[in-house]
Amino acid sequence: MGDPNKPMSCQKTLRIVKAFFFCGLGLLLLAWAVLSLSQEVSALVVVLLVLGIVSAVSGLILCCARLRCPCCGASLMLGGRIPSRLPNFCPGCGKPLE
């Protein structure tokens, strides 16, 4: 705690990635619900869509950029998807992940 140079743990990164991603999906779902209720593309729908896409894409970018093995830097994404949970061992170097 309190050391800014220490890299975030993978578990913490994954939690943040998921928060962004599912927040974005939730906003997109909300936009779809508002759209189907109001039957017209209102400013609210556009705002929800944009926020949802930005949030989901941020989650994916964060996942690509930060969700890496602390030892060898191998990506921990599974086939380009956000993993539901971290593997126990790094797929690159085989070291156990925290």
Ligand SMILES: [Zn+2]
């Ligand atoms: Zn590794």
